[in-house]
Amino acid sequence: MEDRLNPQNPRHRPVDLAREHGISTQAVRNYERDGVIPAAERTPSGYRTYTDLHAVALRAYLALVPAYGYATAAEIMRAATRGDLDAALRAVDHGHAQLLRDRETLDAVEATVGVLTTALAGERTVRPLPVGALAHRLGVTPATLRKWERAGILTPARDRASRQRLYDPDDVRDAELAHLLRRGGYLLDHIATVMRQVRAADGPGPLADSLATWRQRLAARGCAMLVADGRLADYLKTAGL
Incomplete structure (x- = not known):
């Protein structure tokens, strides 16, 4: 200057x-x-x-x-x-x-865009799944799903009478994305951020657009x-x- x-x-x-x-x-x-x-x-x-x-x-x-x-x-x-x-x-x-954590989180969110447009566009549940059925589907324990819920990754509804957790198709999608990211080594707080981005976007197209803007902001911050x-x-x- x-x-x-x-x-x-x-x-x-x-x-x-x-x-x-x-x-x-x-x-x-x-x-x-x-x-x-x-x-x-x-x-x-x-x-x-x-x-x-x-x-x-x-x-x-x-x-x-x-x-x-x-x-x-x-x-x-x-x-x-x-x-x-x-x-x-x-x-x-x-x-x-x-800034590095934000970049890693962005990478994780971007990894879900392809999944949203391909793998999860096929088989989708119609009826809500109880916790045991979803755990069996993913090959994890019910305790793992409850841990993901406490971390803000999953937000299942509850049956009014039994208070049992019920996972609708979007919840199942989120659980499958979370499972994918956990296998990729991402931490729970990163995955929770991913889920917030996915829920806020109205489909993979808007999500991809928002991620491009996010990456530009991170680049600007890095240069600053x-x-x-x-x-x-x-x-x-x-x-x-």
């Missing part, structure tokens, strides 16, 4: 920092109050003055927000401004790990992280961390 501050003047007013990013001077003061940029020095008359360190910190924070979100960006910069490098980098690591990490590295170097 081009440095729009005056390189001949090592002291900067709030308006100098604000103008570079198109924000208000109150926003700059708020960021200082919230600890995401270092505290400003004061003139004898009480006016705030900022240095190049503040300018670099503000660039880092504003780049971190679209990459990691407001909460994590603030966590990273608060740790950095107090000199806690380990805490700052740990928050960065968590952000990258979450690259930019933000560079800005953070600039701050850490300037601060001597």
Whole structure:
């Protein structure tokens, strides 16, 4: 980023920092109050003055927000401004790990699109199945199906009289998808996310469209992280961390 501050003047007013990013001077003061940029020095008359360190910190924070979100960006910069490098980098690591989990979940959801359009388009149950029958169909135990229900993967109805679980055709489809993904090594929380995507989509076509948008968002977030990490590295170097 081009440095729009005056390189001949090592002291900067709030308006100098604000103008570079198109924000208000109150926003700059708020960021200082919230600890995401270092505290400003004061003139004898009480006016705030900022240095190049503040300018670099503000660039880092504003780049971190679209990459990691407001909460994590603030966590990273608060740790950095107090000199806690380990805490700052740990928050960065968590952000990258979450992006990887999101990519893995997306891969899992995409793996179901073909199943929805082919394998499950054939044999479908007509009458609801009790838990024992569905467990036998899949080759799992009833306890496994109940565990999947607790994880949010399955949402069977209950018989009003007996309170027995009853799995309608969509529930059977979800159970078969879950079984497929479990065999592929996916964890239950990933599979639960897959099921939410499947239920929210009105068929495989809309689901595929939503997944393409999802992948674009993940790519944008990954690119934003690259930019933000560079800005953070600039701050850490300037601060001597």
